[in-house]
Amino acid sequence: MVLDAPGRPLRPVERDVPEPGPGELLLEVRACGVCRTDLHLLDGELAFPGPRVLGHQIVGVVAGEDRRVGVPWLGWTCGECAFCTSGRENLCVRARFTGRDIDGGFAEHAVADERFCLPIPDGYPDLQAAPLLCAGLIGYRALRMCGDAQRLGLYGFGAAAHLICQVAVWEGRRVCAFTRAGDEAAQALARELGAEWAGASEDAPPEPLDAALIFAPAGALVPAALRALAPGGTVVCAGIHMSDIPSFPYELLWGERTVRSVANLTRDDGREFLALAPQVPVRTHVTEYALADAGRALEDLRAGRFAGAAVVVP
Ligand SMILES: [Zn+2]
Ligand SMILES: [Zn+2]
Numbered sequence: 001m002v003l004d005a006p007g008r009p010l011r012p013v014e015r016d017v018p019e020p021g022p023g024e025l026l027l028e029v030r031a032c033g034v035c036r037t038d039l040h041l042l043d044g045e046l047a048f049p050g051p052r053v054l055g056h057q058i059v060g061v062v063a064g065e066d067r068r069v070g071v072p073w074l075g076w077t078c079g080e081c082a083f084c085t086s087g088r089e090n091l092c093v094r095a096r097f098t099g100r101d102i103d104g105g106f107a108e109h110a111v112a113d114e115r116f117c118l119p120i121p122d123g124y125p126d127l128q129a130a131p132l133l134c135a136g137l138i139g140y141r142a143l144r145m146c147g148d149a150q151r152l153g154l155y156g157f158g159a160a161a162h163l164i165c166q167v168a169v170w171e172g173r174r175v176c177a178f179t180r181a182g183d184e185a186a187q188a189l190a191r192e193l194g195a196e197w198a199g200a201s202e203d204a205p206p207e208p209l210d211a212a213l214i215f216a217p218a219g220a221l222v223p224a225a226l227r228a229l230a231p232g233g234t235v236v237c238a239g240i241h242m243s244d245i246p247s248f249p250y251e252l253l254w255g256e257r258t259v260r261s262v263a264n265l266t267r268d269d270g271r272e273f274l275a276l277a278p279q280v281p282v283r284t285h286v287t288e289y290a291l292a293d294a295g296r297a298l299e300d301l302r303a304g305r306f307a308g309a310a311v312v313v314p
Helices: 036-042 126-133 135-144 159-170 184-192 221-227 267-276 291-303
Strands: 024-033 058-062 068-071 074-076 109-113 151-155 174-179 197-200 209-214 229-237 258-261 286-290 309-313
Touching: 024 068, 024 126, 036 291, 058 109, 058 126, 068 109, 068 126, 074 109, 126 135, 126 159, 126 267, 126 286, 126 309, 135 159, 135 209, 135 267, 151 159, 151 221, 159 174, 159 184, 159 309, 174 184, 184 197, 209 221, 221 229, 286 291, 291 309
Parallel strands: 151 174, 151 209, 174 197, 209 229, 229 258, 286 309
Antiparallel strands: 024 058, 024 109, 024 309, 058 068
């Protein structure tokens, strides 16, 4: 399924099976998670270099082998820049991303640089493993940015939040889940996964928060989350794109509150999270779509028509 240009529908295309280059693996795609970043690419909110197969949460089997690997968003880094050489390859100035700069997983086959493939933990079926590869590990990186915050707010309870809620509760943190007003399905899922409170984004939590993770792409949530924060608390914007952040009075930031973003992932984030997931164990709540329905999966994500994560299966 190819995106020709932003704003166009995904289009089915027949292609030859791709040839892996040196150091690359040819994968038979078993499942590929759907991410809000795919929707930002579709909507032209991120730079899009041209016709491309989207999808960057690929669970695949190496062609001709009995080996399953995961392909995340970070598809290639230079290894030489100031960021790469200081443990921050997520910020690499020449990074190439799966499903944007490299064809992704809304396809029957994919090619990936073996050095950037991640091990899929045993015990996770393909469908359940796929959302771990972006929703899970970006969520995990965002959670690490909260330090040892005890009272955690999750704004936007979708693919990432439903996974990271489980990790946070397992670590002994207390979770409040914020959703679109009236999204009963997401609020019910949050409570089922251990959140002690679930409500609308504009509601005040029962107690001030030590940290807030914003997964929804709405800039208005930044002052809303700051308002819910105790002094010294942190707001982490975990998405790759957000609508503009409205201005807000300085007193919301005062008291040593912090606002920061999380960008991409490092391979270490991936390995760490995928080793942790089976210990919790993190369970993924998945809605399955056929490959030909990848475009519909994206529209359902936009409209909030499913709880948890969507996965495309060729
Ligand atoms: Zn993603
Ligand atoms: Zn680099």
